[in-house]
Amino acid sequence: MEGQNSSDLRPQYAIVPGQSLAQLHLGASIHEILHLLKADKKSFANIHLHYEPKAPLEGTVSIATPGNGFRLRFDGKDQRLRLIEITDFTKLRLAYKGSELSKDGGTAEGPTFKRIYQLFRESYPGEYLPPKNSQGKGQYVLSWAGIAFIFPLQHSAYSPAKDHVSMLSSTAASPATVMSLFDGNSWPEVRNSIFTRTPSGPRLSAIATRPKDNLPAEIELANVRQDGRIELQRRTPAPPFMIVLNETTPQDLITELGAPDATHKRSTDTVPSDTPARHRASSMSNGRPHPGSQPSSYSSTGTDTFDADFDSGDADEDPTDRSVREVFWCYFSHGMDILIGPQNDESTNLLVNGTSPRGSSPHLVVLKVIIHGNVPGSYAFNRHRRLRWTLDFPDQPYIGDLNSETSFDTTDGLRSALLHVFKDVWPEADMGRGKVVNRVWGESGGVGMIDSNFLLDAEQELVESGGSEQWLGNTKLFAFPGLGFEVLEGGAVAALTVY
Structure with a gap:
C-alpha cells in the first residue's frame, strides 16, 4: 500500500499506533475496508471473510488475505475495525515514523526486542503467558499505547523478579511473532472490551484524514x-x-x-x-x-x-x-x-x-x-x-x-x-x-x-468461511x-x- 524499493518488492505499510496501518484505519467500517482492499487487486487477489454462519451479528468478523501477513478483526454488531494483527512479518515491510521495523529489510523472523525498544522506547512491564506443559516457550506480551507485540520466551528464563528488558533482550527470547494495533492506552486495559467499547475513530477514514473536506x-x-x-x-x-x-x-x-x-x-x-x-x-x-x-x-x-x-x-x-x-x-x-x-x-x-x-x-x-x-x-x-x-x-x-x-x-x-x-x-x-x-x-x-x-468483482473474490x-x-x-x-x-x- 505504501512505496517500495528495488531491493525488496514486499509492500511497505506505515504504522500509526492506535490509529492505522497504512490506509486501514481503526474504527473504519467493514464496508470501507473491503473496498480499499478491492481497489488493490494486484496485492489482494483473494479476500477471506470469517464469521459465525449461525450468528453472523454476534462475535467477531475477520478479514484475512493470503500472502499479505495480516488479519483485520471487526465487531459483529457495528462492523467496525477493532484490531489489526500482523501474523507473518515475512510477507510485508513495516515502518514507524519512516524507520523500518525490521532493520535488516526482511528475514525469516520478525523484529527483535532491541529494534522495537529503539523505536518505541521504554515501556511498563507486560504479561507472561506460560506454555501449557510448563516446558518450551511461553509468550510475553508487551504493549505501548495503541500497539502490542508478542515475544516467544523460554519458560525456564522467566522470573517475575526479573525486569522485562533483561529477559527480552537475552538469547532466551525470540523475535516478535505477532504485532497488534488497537485503540487504547495498553493491551491489558482494552483486551476485555476491545470489541464492545466505542471506537474513537470514524467509520469513514476520509473524515479523519481529510477533515477540511467538510464531508x-x-x-x-x-x-x-x-x-x-x-x-x-x-x-x-x-x-x-x-x-x-x-x-x-x-x-x-x-x-x-x-x-x-x-x-x-x-x-x-x-x-x-x-x-x-x-x-x-x-x-x-x-x-x-x-x-x-x-x-x-x-x-x-x-x-x-x-x-x-x-x-x-x-x-x-x-x-x-x-x-x-x-x-x-x-x-x-x-x-x-x-x-x-x-x-x-x-x-x-x-x-x-x-x-x-x-x-x-x-x-x-x-x-x-x-x-x-x-x-x-x-x-x-x-x-x-x-x-x-x-x-x-x-x-x-x-x-x-x-x-x-x-x-x-x-x-x-x-x-x-x-x-x-x-x-x-x-x-x-x-x-x-x-x-x-x-x-x-x-x-x-x-x-x-x-x-x-x-x-466481489470479475477479477477478485471473497471467500466466505464455512x-x-x-x-x-x-x-x-x-x-x-x-x-x-x-x-x-x-x-x-x-x-x-x-x-
Missing part, C-alpha cells in the same frame, strides 16, 4: 419512530437529522447527508442480464467510496425487487407514469437507500395510534427509506455499510427494546412483538407469513448454485404497517424498509 457527518443509529419519522443520530458534534416521510425533500437530504453515491430510476422494465451491474446506476461522487451499483434489492434476474417486496399503497396510480418520477438515492456509505418521488397521499406510516403525518408539499419528497444490515452471508453483503436501527414504540414500553440485532423469529423476537403492536391494525395472517425470495435465482429458470466464493451453501438459503419478506423486513435464515434482518 457529511456519519450516522451512528437510525431511530424509527411510529409517526413516519426516522431520527438519524449522527457522530458528535453533529445534531440529529429527522427524515419525515412525505415531507423531507431531496434538498434536505443533500444538505444533511451529502449527494447520493448513486441514483437509480425506479422502473418496471427488466434490465438485460448481460449489462454489468456497475454500469446500471449513475454514480454521483461525493468523496465516499462506493461500488457504483444499483440498490441492494436488485436481483440477479435484473429486476428491482423494492416494488415487489413491499407495496406502499400506490397501486391506484399508473405505475408507468409514477416510475418516471421516482428515483432511488443510494447512500452506500450511510447504509441506506431512499426513494424520492411525488407525495403519496395514501401511505400508511406506522399506524399504531390510527394517525399518520400528512403534508401538502408540491415538491418531490422522501417516500420510503431502506436501512441495510450488511449481514455476512447475505446476497447483498457489502453493497452498503451496516446501519444499526431501533424501533421506537413509546406507547408500548413493555415490549422491550427492538433493534437491528433482535432476532426476528425467537419467541421474544421482532415478529411476535410486532404482531402484538399491530394486532388491531392488520390481520395477523397478513403479517405473520413471509413471502419467500431467492436473491440468487438465475434467469435461466433454475436456482443459481453459487459456490463458497462470493464474487465452505457451505447455508448462507445461500432463501430469505423471507414480512410486511407490517409502514415496515418491511427482509429476514435471513436464522432470524437476522438483512434490511428494514420504512414506508
